[in-house]
Amino acid sequence: MVRASLVGAILANLLLALGGSFLAGGLRFHDQRFNPTAARTYSTMMFLAAISMTVPSAFSRLFAPGAVIPQTQFLNLGIAGMLLIAYGLYVLYSLKTHSSSFTSVESEHSVNDKEEHWGLPRAVGSLVFASVLAAWMSEILVGAAEATGKTLGMSQVFIGIVFLAIVGGAAESGSAIAMARKNKMDLSVGIALGSCIQIALFVAPLLVFASYFIAPHPLDLSFGRAEIGSLFMAVLIGAMVAGDGQSNWFKGVQLITVYAMIALMFYLIPAIAE
């Protein structure tokens, strides 16, 4: 269930939140622009995340099918460690050494009206507080959603990958879309893709480490072929769509169509299969 919700959260943010933002923003503005350098960094990080999930998945399917061998566990811990280092360096890169590459393309000539600049401690403090609050609220939501989903006859896989992800990520999707409606596309893309990256490169490896030391049984990053395939298709189309720093309503339609196809597939997977 934890693994399914990781994949689900990435798919929902990358396709649904980003697609919704492009669509909602594009219905109001003819063309919107955002920082292509930042968008390309996000795409590459997402691709890195997809690779980090593919490698252990392929490894256990090809070399240790059905069995848990020590190598699998070592590979999972090793990759989790690498992801945490990469994420730490990404934070350093995006906030410190190259923060100028992430500035909004719009802010250059206007805005800046009411935004007071927070100090680092206040910014970090608010971020941590808001994250904990969001996690707690989404915990409650998720419990309710799981029960609802079961009542509606959804399969376990669909609840994990699609339904929970939409419910749990509603706050982020909502704010990404709201920002797009205000033509603040850099913020919108940053929320949608930034939270993807955080989940895949920070939350997921932390969970792996935690599972080895706290949880009853270790969590590994190995996913089924349907999940990995969906992830790669999502990351590649996300990179194609966002790579030129422009958006319009039809790009939103493209992303949402891909999400709808993937969601339909997970909806129809027979219960026996997993």
Added chain:
Amino acid sequence: MVRASLVGAILANLLLALGGSFLAGGLRFHDQRFNPTAARTYSTMMFLAAISMTVPSAFSRLFAPGAVIPQTQFLNLGIAGMLLIAYGLYVLYSLKTHSSSFTSVESEHSVNDKEEHWGLPRAVGSLVFASVLAAWMSEILVGAAEATGKTLGMSQVFIGIVFLAIVGGAAESGSAIAMARKNKMDLSVGIALGSCIQIALFVAPLLVFASYFIAPHPLDLSFGRAEIGSLFMAVLIGAMVAGDGQSNWFKGVQLITVYAMIALMFYLIPAIAE
């Protein structure tokens, strides 16, 4: 046979017609330019098409091997419906809301000499008439080609995916190449990729729907791994090559080389295998 010719038509248009245009145009002009925004839209649509074929293929291979289960049929109809909606919105996008993104980069400063602007009814009428005529002629051609191919000892797969596609698409490839020779690259790319998109996102889903209501047995969009793999490789290299809005003779060589490798593979697939 229908499925094989769908894949074949896409491969032939994307690799052979586009590659031939780049090569033929590039032998005459040192560098040619076309509208990169339009090319990127085409690439994304092609990727969408590839996903729409991968999802049902992977689904039936992973979750219902050998059997036809109701879910597979529902998935096929659902995806066909989504493709038709996406194609409708694509027409709206490219002809109505963002038609300016598809204008030729050359036409901005010259040309416009003899082209009279047709009204919508006349344009649509001609298009329908020409399509019907082309379909009828390619029907005749295809029948002849099939017989020829069998006489030459070609396997069923090769005839479907390579031979028929080249013969059936000769008219389009020819006009794409002719346009490239006249340095009208936007038209050339539009013909080659536009017809790909039409086949994959309009003709294919229509056939699926028709098969459920008219044909003796339902057609699904599930393909073998060789077809899907070829399609993804073609779409990705097409996106890489066309993404920057420039072409030269060597880009044509690259596309044609990929086509030759894929065609050789399909030629050599043993008859027993399919």
Added chain:
Amino acid sequence: MVRASLVGAILANLLLALGGSFLAGGLRFHDQRFNPTAARTYSTMMFLAAISMTVPSAFSRLFAPGAVIPQTQFLNLGIAGMLLIAYGLYVLYSLKTHSSSFTSVESEHSVNDKEEHWGLPRAVGSLVFASVLAAWMSEILVGAAEATGKTLGMSQVFIGIVFLAIVGGAAESGSAIAMARKNKMDLSVGIALGSCIQIALFVAPLLVFASYFIAPHPLDLSFGRAEIGSLFMAVLIGAMVAGDGQSNWFKGVQLITVYAMIALMFYLIPAIAE
């Protein structure tokens, strides 16, 4: 062993040498630029190379598992022939017809200080001489490395794909990194990716041909799924990272992280598996 070192050399050059250059250069300069047209040509050539390895691998796995059928051999020879033609045309393209697309973006406004322009015979002569010398030295190195690796308990696969590739490519990686430190990014990218292309599109097909006429048993280009998967992930992330003609230290980190994950996977593959 030969096949493993082909894949290994490509991975090491594409991820480690390029990543090292971006990192080393980026630690000294805030942002570095190189010719994006050249980088995109390299990416497409690498993708062509990856396809040329995938097609025979997939063919023998799907249609002739376990057996050697005449079709496999014919496919290998055919693809090797196509690669040699494509490589020949690539040399013509990059040195003759479009050499201006490969000029350094920096050299336009400065440099040109001490570099005397060599004539074609001298340039080709030096290149051949240096290549032979490098091949001979790396032969010696590789022998020593293989023995060392075995002593250290590395598996055959890891020695072939990771260890030998790093040792054998140390000279190239070193010079790519040295050029990046001098802010000559075009040279650096050219060394790292140029040697990849040479291996994949010139050395590999030559070896195939040679194996059919000289060697005791034919060499084919069919690889395992782990190798092909790694190759595609490397080529795609390389294309994403290098496509915009800019580099910084974090792009180097991304490439090196991917290499580390892949190397760890090959390190852990159980000896039984291959």
